[in-house]
Amino acid sequence: xxxxxxxxxxxxxxxxxxxxxxxxxxxxxxxxxxxxxxxxxxxxxxxxxxxxxxxxxxxxxxxxxxxxxxxxxxxxxxxxxxxxxxxxxxxxxxxxxxxxxxxxxxxxxxxxxxxxxxxxxxxxxxxxxxxxxxxxxxxxxxxxxxxxxxxxxxxxxxxxxxxxxxxxxxxxxxxxxxxxxxxxxxxxxxxxxxxxxxxxxx
Numbered sequence: 001x002x003x004x005x006x007x008x009x010x011x012x013x014x015x016x017x018x019x020x021x022x023x024x025x026x027x028x029x030x031x032x033x034x035x036x037x038x039x040x041x042x043x044x045x046x047x048x049x050x051x052x053x054x055x056x057x058x059x060x061x062x063x064x065x066x067x068x069x070x071x072x073x074x075x076x077x078x079x080x081x082x083x084x085x086x087x088x089x090x091x092x093x094x095x096x097x098x099x100x101x102x103x104x105x106x107x108x109x110x111x112x113x114x115x116x117x118x119x120x121x122x123x124x125x126x127x128x129x130x131x132x133x134x135x136x137x138x139x140x141x142x143x144x145x146x147x148x149x150x151x152x153x154x155x156x157x158x159x160x161x162x163x164x165x166x167x168x169x170x171x172x173x174x175x176x177x178x179x180x181x182x183x184x185x186x187x188x189x190x191x192x193x194x195x196x197x198x199x200x201x202x
Contacts, residue, residue, distance in 0.1 A: 017144035046085035059106035
């Protein structure tokens with residue numbers, strides 16, 4: 001596979017993750033995109049803020065291509081986990097705008113450099129901080145898809161919206177009654193397995 005084909009594949013999966021993550025915020029209130037949904041505070045807008053920072057770091061700074069974007073939540077002395085939530089004065093438009101600028105900066109790095117270009121990750125230990133551009137792009141794809149999966153579950157629990165986009169839910173067709181019965185069958189199987197496990201326990 002030649003480099004242009006490899007870059008096209010990588011970019012396709014990176015962009016699909018970006019788009020899926022942003023879709024999870026569409027149609028929601030300011031409160032709902034910010035509120036914590038798990039004991040560790042997982043929230044939709046915070047994940048966008050985080051992945052924007054990840055792209056600017058791994059696909060910018062690592063290859064000597066700083067974006068110039070101020071990221072005070074990553075500076076020395078910043079509050080722990082400050083990249084994982086949005087303050088009340090950080091607007092939706094601010095965070096989404098940052099993410100889209102991060103896309104453009106990351107895409108420019110991918111376009112400009114061969115995939116075997118060596119970069120240095122500033123926040124990794126010095127004895128293992130060198131990576132290829134290919135490795136960095138794969139890492140960003142994995143991180144973004146991971147958070148898009150988190151967002152998918154959060155959004156489903158909020159209003160039932162699932163999938164990669166409004167027209168691609170990636171689930172089998174079925175009405176609410178079908179899904180209720182399906183979930184009940186899954187629950188019954190889990191209960192049965194649990195009973196068998198308790199019988200086998202010494």
